[in-house]
Amino acid sequence: MRQSQLFTKTRKEAPSDETAKNAALLIRAGFIHKEMAGVYSFLPLGLRVMQKVIGIIRDEMNTLGGVELHLAALQDPRVWEASGRWSDDAVDNWFKTKVRVGGEAGLAFTHEEPLTRIMTAHIRSYKDLPVAAYQFQTKFRNETRAKNGILRTREFLMKDLYSFSRDEAEHVVFYERAIAAYKRIFNRVGIGGHTYLTYASGGSFCKFSHEFQTVSEAGEDVIYVSEGDCGKGLAMEKGRAAINKEIWTEDVKKDLGLQGDFEEKKTVEVGNIFTLGTRFSEALGLSYLDEKGASHPVFMGSYGIGPGRLMGTVVELLSDDRGLVWPESIAPFRVHLISLATGGRSVKTATDELYEKFSQKGAEVLYDDRDLRPGEKFADADLIGIPTRVVVSEKTLAQGKLEVKIRKTGEVNMLSESEFLKTVPS
Amino acid sequence: MRQSQLFTKTRKEAPSDETAKNAALLIRAGFIHKEMAGVYSFLPLGLRVMQKVIGIIRDEMNTLGGVELHLAALQDPRVWEASGRWSDDAVDNWFKTKVRVGGEAGLAFTHEEPLTRIMTAHIRSYKDLPVAAYQFQTKFRNETRAKNGILRTREFLMKDLYSFSRDEAEHVVFYERAIAAYKRIFNRVGIGGHTYLTYASGGSFCKFSHEFQTVSEAGEDVIYVSEGDCGKGLAMEKGRAAINKEIWTEDVKKDLGLQGDFEEKKTVEVGNIFTLGTRFSEALGLSYLDEKGASHPVFMGSYGIGPGRLMGTVVELLSDDRGLVWPESIAPFRVHLISLATGGRSVKTATDELYEKFSQKGAEVLYDDRDLRPGEKFADADLIGIPTRVVVSEKTLAQGKLEVKIRKTGEVNMLSESEFLKTVPS
Numbered sequence: 001m002r003q004s005q006l007f008t009k010t011r012k013e014a015p016s017d018e019t020a021k022n023a024a025l026l027i028r029a030g031f032i033h034k035e036m037a038g039v040y041s042f043l044p045l046g047l048r049v050m051q052k053v054i055g056i057i058r059d060e061m062n063t064l065g066g067v068e069l070h071l072a073a074l075q076d077p078r079v080w081e082a083s084g085r086w087s088d089d090a091v092d093n094w095f096k097t098k099v100r101v102g103g104e105a106g107l108a109f110t111h112e113e114p115l116t117r118i119m120t121a122h123i124r125s126y127k128d129l130p131v132a133a134y135q136f137q138t139k140f141r142n143e144t145r146a147k148n149g150i151l152r153t154r155e156f157l158m159k160d161l162y163s164f165s166r167d168e169a170e171h172v173v174f175y176e177r178a179i180a181a182y183k184r185i186f187n188r189v190g191i192g193g194h195t196y197l198t199y200a201s202g203g204s205f206c207k208f209s210h211e212f213q214t215v216s217e218a219g220e221d222v223i224y225v226s227e228g229d230c231g232k233g234l235a236m237e238k239g240r241a242a243i244n245k246e247i248w249t250e251d252v253k254k255d256l257g258l259q260g261d262f263e264e265k266k267t268v269e270v271g272n273i274f275t276l277g278t279r280f281s282e283a284l285g286l287s288y289l290d291e292k293g294a295s296h297p298v299f300m301g302s303y304g305i306g307p308g309r310l311m312g313t314v315v316e317l318l319s320d321d322r323g324l325v326w327p328e329s330i331a332p333f334r335v336h337l338i339s340l341a342t343g344g345r346s347v348k349t350a351t352d353e354l355y356e357k358f359s360q361k362g363a364e365v366l367y368d369d370r371d372l373r374p375g376e377k378f379a380d381a382d383l384i385g386i387p388t389r390v391v392v393s394e395k396t397l398a399q400g401k402l403e404v405k406i407r408k409t410g411e412v413n414m415l416s417e418s419e420f421l422k423t424v425p426s
Numbered sequence: 427m428r429q430s431q432l433f434t435k436t437r438k439e440a441p442s443d444e445t446a447k448n449a450a451l452l453i454r455a456g457f458i459h460k461e462m463a464g465v466y467s468f469l470p471l472g473l474r475v476m477q478k479v480i481g482i483i484r485d486e487m488n489t490l491g492g493v494e495l496h497l498a499a500l501q502d503p504r505v506w507e508a509s510g511r512w513s514d515d516a517v518d519n520w521f522k523t524k525v526r527v528g529g530e531a532g533l534a535f536t537h538e539e540p541l542t543r544i545m546t547a548h549i550r551s552y553k554d555l556p557v558a559a560y561q562f563q564t565k566f567r568n569e570t571r572a573k574n575g576i577l578r579t580r581e582f583l584m585k586d587l588y589s590f591s592r593d594e595a596e597h598v599v600f601y602e603r604a605i606a607a608y609k610r611i612f613n614r615v616g617i618g619g620h621t622y623l624t625y626a627s628g629g630s631f632c633k634f635s636h637e638f639q640t641v642s643e644a645g646e647d648v649i650y651v652s653e654g655d656c657g658k659g660l661a662m663e664k665g666r667a668a669i670n671k672e673i674w675t676e677d678v679k680k681d682l683g684l685q686g687d688f689e690e691k692k693t694v695e696v697g698n699i700f701t702l703g704t705r706f707s708e709a710l711g712l713s714y715l716d717e718k719g720a721s722h723p724v725f726m727g728s729y730g731i732g733p734g735r736l737m738g739t740v741v742e743l744l745s746d747d748r749g750l751v752w753p754e755s756i757a758p759f760r761v762h763l764i765s766l767a768t769g770g771r772s773v774k775t776a777t778d779e780l781y782e783k784f785s786q787k788g789a790e791v792l793y794d795d796r797d798l799r800p801g802e803k804f805a806d807a808d809l810i811g812i813p814t815r816v817v818v819s820e821k822t823l824a825q826g827k828l829e830v831k832i833r834k835t836g837e838v839n840m841l842s843e844s845e846f847l848k849t850v851p852s
Binding site: 001005006007008009011030033035036037039040041042043044046047050065067068069070071072073074075076079093095096097098099100101105107114118119121122123124127128131133138140142143144145154155371 | 427431432433434435437456459461462463465466467468469470472473476491493494495496497498499500501502505519521522523524525526527531533540544545547548549550553554557559564566568569570571580581797
């Protein structure tokens with residue numbers, strides 16, 4: 001894309017009411033816009049990152065055997081009354097709205113109830129199980145405090161997958177495969193090494209849930225981490241253990257067989273997986289017949305990742321004092337092509353041709369064809385954080401080379417066009 | 427995809443409260459689920475159609491030079507107070523909700539105001555124009571009557587593009603290009619021949635807007651159509667003219683130079699484009715400096731298509747008494763592979779191999795590997811409406827052929843595997 005077509009402009013200063021590093025940088029670089037407290041819009045560069053994150057998650061959910069669907073945001077109170085989660089006493093972060101022809105509707109803060117109800121029309125027999133269905137859909141949560149930029153908002157995109165199994169044994173097989181899929185996702189977006197599979201509270205559903213917690217000072221959570229070989233239990237990682245502070249009690253430590261020294265770390269919860277058991281299937285009448293014709297409630301699990309929070313966490317971890325630094329896998333573009341066309345037509349013509357060549361090769365290129373001073377273009381490129389910067393100027397043309405700079409390391413190389421084209425990620 | 431993995435089941439009867447043909451068929455075939463009046467969820471097959479429709483629209487919006495973004499659903503009242511559209515007296519279909527920490531938020535029924543506000547940070551000079559930005563985002567409308575299945579709902583996906591130009595002359599150039607892009611979209615989804623570019627009311631914004639109206643008994647609109655060469659005016663088509671009944675007055679007929687006989691038709695509005703002028707740019711302070719440094723309000727237009735309504739209109743037009751009939755371009759899968767494996771293992775093995783071959787070739791195949799009677803599989807295939815059905819049975823194996831049936835025409839051919847593979851759309 002030509003940068004002259006991309007309408008967003010960078011800005012030197014973040015808005016004064018934006019204290020979170022992730023949102024401040026993303027606003028300055030033109031990736032997002034703050035609509036109101038806890039509500040952000042995604043501008044073209046931000047949407048491109050989101051689409052990359054979504055693509056990676058979708059890929060892994062499909063590999064896991066998940067089938068994609070899209071549930072409505074407006075919610076029928078009756079479905080939630082059946083599970084006891086409609087009342088504001090039970091759930092304190094509903095957004096509710098009046099329906100003009102009478103009654104109320106809720107804005108989904110999660111989707112267990114409606115999906116469980118849908119499944120009652122489709123799951124009848126043990127032959128129909130196991131099933132896993134997922135979606136990318138907006139969640140609305142009437143948070144008392146929206147904070148930390150795009151890490152905790154009142155409206156956010158969520159990938160939520162729900163699994164439906166015969167019993168706990170069949171469930172555990174899927175649950176362990178989901179953990180492996182989540183690890184691949186966090187590795188692919190570049191934060192795997194900073195992310196711990198963490199034991200956490202199972203709430204009203206089960207004894208323990210699992211969270212994926214990424215070490216960051218911007219986080220709201222605290223976990224205890226041991227790198228020694230310790231602990232036992234479902235999905236406990238070999239060679240490391242992590243426990244959410246909220247369940248850090250002597251009983252739990254004993255339960256999980258935890259020994260040795262644990263270190264306290266501040267973290268962002270980038271994913272969570274829950275064993276729901278029969279909590280919703282019993283409330284909404286989702287059952288199946290086994291081989292002998294006996295009826296059983298379906299055994300459920302839920303698996304969430306917020307692509308926006310994931311994007312914000314990457315910003316918190318990987319950006320530097322000059323701006324954003326995107327991993328190749330989720331960068332809005334792979335190459336930032338900059339023409340220093342101050343000198344005359346020849347540089348512009350050469351860069352135009354190069355842009356066409358790159359585009360034909362299928363490379364994702366942002367081409368800074370704007371009429372600005374070199375310093376402004378370089379500052380913008382650093383702020384936007386595309387992995388590879390390529391500069392064309394009278395100097396590089398005279399040498400028959402391109403100036404190729406890696407955003408992450410600052411490494412600069414002079415490469416011929418054919419040398420560079422070999423390395424262009426498409 | 428294996429049909430055993432696709433959890434949805436077809437049903438013989440539509441729910442008794444669903445009178446619209448489009449929703450009744452889509453529910454029976456397992457494409458959508460009705461959550462409440464005017465609110466539908468999209469199940470895997472329905473979502474696949476939506477994603478195809480979205481892909482076609484996105485392609486044409488990019489060709490038009492549009493840049494994609496994603497605006498929030500929750501809306502800040504202050505932005506709408508600036509344009510005078512927050513009050514329920516001005517707009518009677520808002521969904522509003524209380525924010526727990528104080529105040530209210532609206533659920534966007536359209537996005538002129540927030541996008542215009544965003545643009546005030548990015549458009550400064552004539553050099554920044556023209557700009558076109560679009561999104562696929564849910565709209566919420568508190569309709570008194572939700573009706574006609576997915577043709578008019580309280581929550582629906584919308585592709586809305588907004589154009590920003592220097593003046594009316596620059597605007598008209600884009601407007602005419604947008605009309606051409608819309609025509610390509612309706613042609614590509616298979617309803618171009620039934621769709622009229624129609625003069626309609628410009629509301630409070632301009633004298634006339636343009637609608638794309640598709641002839642269907644399910645429609646809520648009435649248009650007057652002449653196939654003769656008549657009429658004059660912006661974007662008037664050569665050889666045909668169509669006018670919405672709502673502006674069918676002697677004054678308008680004179681204005682547009684309409685002559686000859688006009689026929690009345692019931693139609694569905696599948697797209698609309700509006701000249702907004704400076705209505706929003708003036709209210710929200712979006713202006714630019716021209717070459718001489720003089721300030722002018724930006725001249726705007728808006729361009730909408732509802733992918734769900736488009737999908738419903740295709741169902742109304744192209745389905746038959748056995749079920750859905752999808753055009754190749756938006757079918758959930760291109761090939762429905764059916765194994766009549768009642769006879770033994772050999773048929774199942776042969777079909778499994780064929781499925782692998784098709785998949786490796788990149789063909790989108792739904793493979794009915796379920797343990798059901800042939801009659802049930804055929805009825806499901808007709809109801810689901812995938813363009814090409816391929817049956818493998820003992821009989822076809824004995825002949826060394828595949829039974830290939832075209833859903834739309836009912837035409838059946840016995841083809842060898844290599845003959846068929848040549849025709850497989852990938």
